[in-house]
Amino acid sequence: MxxxxxxxxxxxxxxxxxxxxxxxxxxxxxxxxxxxxxxxxxxxxxxxxxxxxxxxxxxxxxxxxxxxxxxxxxxxxxxxxxxxxxxxxxxxxxILSGRENLILVARLRRLDAPEKIADELLERFSLTDTGSRRVSTYSGGMRRRLDIAMSLMGDxxxxxxxxxxxxxxxxxxxxxxxxxxxxxxxxxxxxxxxxxxxxxxxxxxxxxxxxxxxxxxxxxxxxxxxxxxxxxxxYVEKQPTLEDVFFAVINNGKNDAAKVSSVGTTNKEQ
Missing domain, CATH: 3.40.50.300 (P-loop containing nucleotide triphosphate hydrolases)
Incomplete structure (x- = not known):
């Protein structure tokens, strides 16, 4: 063994x-x-x-x-x-953008294809749309997600x-x-x-x-x-938690937006 x-x-x-x-x-x-x-x-x-x-x-x-x-x-x-x-x-x-931060760390770790790694991590942490912005414009939550993404570089x-x-x-x-x-x-x-x-x-x-x-x-x-x-x-009547309410509301909002988009597409086709 x-x-x-x-x-x-x-x-x-x-x-x-x-x-x-x-x-x-x-x-x-x-x-x-x-x-x-x-x-x-x-x-x-x-x-x-x-x-x-x-x-x-x-x-x-x-x-x-x-x-x-x-x-x-x-x-x-x-x-x-x-x-x-x-x-x-x-x-x-x-001073750097989110993407530039990730590329910098990838290069410091001597990883291959740092740009590709940066783009993958931006997508993974929902930062693709803001990847080209300076980090000074990020919210606290966005900075935290970027920081964690940087820590995962190189496995x-x-x-x-x-x-x-x-x-x-x-x-x-x-x-x-x-x-x-x-x-x-x-x-x-x-x-x-x-x-x-x-x-x-x-x-x-x-x-x-x-x-x-x-x-x-x-x-x-x-x-x-x-x-x-x-x-x-x-027997206890279970009330929804605030987290249950939060996700139900935002998911309903996403579904409503998808329905509106679908209707708009259908009307254009007609």
């Missing part, structure tokens, strides 16, 4: 303090290759600190961490070649997404979710930090909850649900 591959990410005993403030108090977890791992926690729990250590932007005070088989402390250059990071704020060049084996859908509208958020799922299907390992519980529920193969610098629970969604008492079966 072939030897089992080591996990894409291995974290053991990670500790970090800033003067008198202790942020991480011995964090342990593993992320299997090709899986989506969600790190949940409230503001100040230490999620971003974990990501910064794993992406070699910050040194831990104690503990060990390996990404794609490389030690983040002693093999930082190898780790950086293996990862892509999308932080909480969009890191895009506002790195490990991707860190630090609260990737903050500021996105519901449609854009679902587009990002689908993109993340497709990445995992192609074998990319995704570590996702989020405050949106629904996001973790939709995407993650495994979920860890980070609280006051420690992992207090780790498992699949089914395993985490077993921590609570069994659900009682009761």
């Amino acid at each position: 072939p030897a089992q591959q080591p996990p894409a990410i291995h974290v053991e005993g990670l500790e970090k303090s800033y003067k008198d403030l202790t942020v991480l108090r011995g964090v342990d977890f593993e992320v299997e290759r090709g899986s989506i791992f969600a790190l949940l926690g409230s503001n100040g729990a230490g999620k971003t600190t974990v990501v910064k250590i794993l992406s070699t932007l910050l040194k831990a005070d104690a503990g060990t961490a390996r990404v794609n088989g490389f030690d983040v402390s002693t093999q930082a250059a190898d780790v950086r070649e293996s990862i892509s990071l999308t932080g909480q704020f969009a890191a895009v060049d506002e 790195p084996p490990v991707i860190f997404l630090d609260e990737p859908t903050t500021g996105l509208d519901p449609e854009a958020r679902i587009e990002v979710w689908e993109g993340v799922k497709q990445l995992a299907k192609r074998g990319t390992t995704v570590l996702l930090t989020t405050q949106y519980l629904e996001e973790a529920e939709q995407l993650a193969d495994r979920i860890s909850i980070l609280h006051e610098g420690r992992i207090i629970v780790n498992g699949t969604l089914a395993e985490l649900r077993q921590l609570l008492p069994p659900a009682k079966v009761e």
Whole structure:
């Protein structure tokens, strides 16, 4: 039998303090290759600190961490070649257009056909119509989608997404979710930090909850649900959520527009 591959990410005993403030108090977890791992926690729990250590932007005070088989402390250059990071704020060049941003990153990664790659990512993230505009004219949601598209350039084996859908509208958020799922299907390992519980529920193969610098629970969604008492079966009238209303309204609007367009075409033919 072939030897089992080591996990894409291995974290053991990670500790970090800033003067008198202790942020991480011995964090342990593993992320299997090709899986989506969600790190949940409230503001100040230490999620971003974990990501910064794993992406070699910050040194831990104690503990060990390996990404794609490389030690983040002693093999930082190898780790950086293996990862892509999308932080909480969009890191895009506002002077360039969206397409030029993507082409620039493709060339920096020495990828073939950078223009083709840029056009494919613009289409994937619904930015084709605005690809030639300067990023300084983009809305916050558009910048975020462009930033995530840039992070997917070159299909790195490990991707860190630090609260990737903050500021996105519901449609854009679902587009990002689908993109993340497709990445995992192609074998990319995704570590996702989020405050949106629904996001973790939709995407993650495994979920860890980070609280006051420690992992207090780790498992699949089914395993985490077993921590609570069994659900009682009761009749409850289910009201549509705001998300249900939102998509019903915009989909009806699209259908109405399609009907008008169809009628207009028919009248011209007559």
